[in-house]
Amino acid sequence: MAAPMRGMSVLRQAFQGLVRPAGGQVCRQVQHRCYSTPGHVQVDMNSETGVATVRLNRPPVNSLNLDVLTELSIALEKLETDKSCKAMVLASAAPGIFSAGLDILEMYQSTPERCVAFWRALQDAWLNLYGSRLITMAAIEGHSPAGGCLLAMSCDYRVMAEGKFQIGLNETKLGIVAPFWFTDVMLNTIGHRETEKALQLGALYSAQQALSIGLVDKVVPLAEVMPTVEGELKNWLQIPAAARVITKTSMRKAVLDRLRSQKEKDAQFFADFINRDSVQKSLGMYIASLQKKKN
Numbered sequence: 001m002a003a004p005m006r007g008m009s010v011l012r013q014a015f016q017g018l019v020r021p022a023g024g025q026v027c028r029q030v031q032h033r034c035y036s037t038p039g040h041v042q043v044d045m046n047s048e049t050g051v052a053t054v055r056l057n058r059p060p061v062n063s064l065n066l067d068v069l070t071e072l073s074i075a076l077e078k079l080e081t082d083k084s085c086k087a088m089v090l091a092s093a094a095p096g097i098f099s100a101g102l103d104i105l106e107m108y109q110s111t112p113e114r115c116v117a118f119w120r121a122l123q124d125a126w127l128n129l130y131g132s133r134l135i136t137m138a139a140i141e142g143h144s145p146a147g148g149c150l151l152a153m154s155c156d157y158r159v160m161a162e163g164k165f166q167i168g169l170n171e172t173k174l175g176i177v178a179p180f181w182f183t184d185v186m187l188n189t190i191g192h193r194e195t196e197k198a199l200q201l202g203a204l205y206s207a208q209q210a211l212s213i214g215l216v217d218k219v220v221p222l223a224e225v226m227p228t229v230e231g232e233l234k235n236w237l238q239i240p241a242a243a244r245v246i247t248k249t250s251m252r253k254a255v256l257d258r259l260r261s262q263k264e265k266d267a268q269f270f271a272d273f274i275n276r277d278s279v280q281k282s283l284g285m286y287i288a289s290l291q292k293k294k295n
């Protein structure tokens with residue numbers, strides 16, 4: 001195994017194929033390439049259909065920490081440059097959960113430097129997902145609050161499992177504020193009036209409620225989520241790719257450019273905001289409420 005290069009994380013080098021992480025495997029089959037590493041993002045590429053399935057795999061709740069976001073970003077970059085890849089399904093390997101959103105522990109009692117690095121990783125993952133040329137579909141087989149909702153909304157199409165699962169941008173309930181680009185994506189998805197209510201209230205919606213406001217596109221029984229995504233993909237794959245990509249790009253450009261033009265300012269704002277005493281106090285109380293729920 002090659003020695004890790006200085007100034008580049010082992011994780012990033014592993015994904016770029018420069019080093020193979022201990023215990024990691026790269027398996028190649030006739031129709032599927034699965035990049036299996038000890039990391040938190042599994043990619044299964046079906047070379048026959050050109051559809052990649054990207055599964056978040058950080059049990060118990062797929063909370064998005066620096067590593068997960070970095071891995072996700074790199075996985076998306078690789079798929080973007082893979083000419084055989086036409087579409088990507090974002091899903092979860094953890095039962096009952098799509099993603100619990102940002103890892104609250106990245107925001108609680110963290111250093112300003114770590115906060116900035118964490119936020120840059122989130123920005124990059126989002127820019128890669130929202131700006132992707134691929135057809136992107138979210139298979140929401142569980143809860144999807146906050147950052148989980150952002151990932152789902154950033155796809156082109158969302159299928160959610162019916163039942164007890166909830167989705168929404170609940171940031172205000174934690175005493176934090178959804179960044180402008182989260183708001184922009186929600187505005188583009190459900191419109192101004194619903195976004196204003198949803199964000200102020202930190203609303204979490206059932207699948208049926210989410211369907212009624214256009215936050216998801218289809219609600220089906222849990223076991224039907226993947227087959228429904230696959231069925232929908234067949235329609236999307238029939239559209240001439242160049243025309244679809246130009247249309248998608250022109251519709252998303254303004255929102256992407258808004259973040260691209262102020263990434264560093266946005267990261268610094270996050271680090272300053274999250275480290276305010278009042279915000280830290282709210283996050284501490286929220287973490288305690290999650291713990292209490294169990295007892």
Ligand SMILES: CCCC/C=C\CC(=O)SCCNC(=O)CCNC(=O)[C@H](O)C(C)(C)COP(=O)(O)OP(=O)(O)OC[C@H]1O[C@@H](n2cnc3c(N)ncnc32)[C@H](O)[C@@H]1OP(=O)(O)O
Nearest residue numbers: 060061063100101102103104105143145146147176177290
């Ligand atoms: C300027 C700032 C902008 C910030 C922008 C975005 C913010 C975010 O994304 S903040 C994250 C918001 N997420 C949430 O509010 C979700 C919180 N979690 C839950 O409501 C539940 O965990 C969930 C419904 C997702 C799943 O419920 P359960 O299946 O019953 O699991 P548990 O609640 O028992 O959780 C298991 C375990 O995971 C810990 N956990 C849950 N969510 C998070 C999280 N987002 N970050 C870190 N850790 C999380 C939870 O505390 C439990 O831990 P243990 O007690 O140690 O087992």
